[in-house]
Structures are given as C-alpha cells and as structure tokens.
Amino acid sequence: MLILIGVTVLKCKSSSFKVIATVVEKGSCNYYKKGDSFPLTGFTPKGVCDCAYAVLSRDAQSLRYGARLPWQTSEDTLLTHCPDPTGAVWELKKIPREKTDTEPTH
16 A cells, blocks of 8 residues: 655555444434444445544554554554544454455555
8 A cells, every 4th residue: 555645655564454343332423323333444434424434544544553542441442432522432443354355445
C-alpha cells in the first residue's frame, strides 16, 4: 500500500490482522443497536454513519498496525466513541486474517 503525504511516499506493509467493530453501548444513536457488528475493511460499510466511520477507521488502522493507545486495556481490543458525545460506544477487536482474506483495494 502506498500513502502519499505531501511529496513523500511511504510504503506500508500489509497487515496480518483484520478489525471487527461491535456496538457495546447504543447511547442516543438511532442508527445502531447494541450488538451490531461489521468488519472494517477500508471502505465505509453500507448504512454506517460517516462521522462514526471516521473515528472507527482511524482507530482500526492504529490497532491493525500495532499502535498502543493510552486507553487500551488489551493489545487486541479497544473502545472508541462516536464523535457525538451521546452516541454509540464501539469495541474494536483485532483478529488474525484468514489465508483467504485479502486487503481491500481502491
């Protein structure tokens, strides 16, 4: 994967993990219910709020590539919150990629 930053090109290694997002607290959000779950693949899943996906995808990339965020209690999971202060709370879980799984391409 190539990432362009200004005029610098960085080549990232493909991750051997995928990340699943699951709603653990619905909050006042009308889009989701507790237990809703989907994989974060690099594309916004159908029906997912763009604001929530912006946070989910950022934190999923951090988790997938080994970053450790201060509020993480486990190496493989983290909780993140919708940008709306009364919105949903999500658990992101890193799991090994199956041999048949592929990285999404744009």
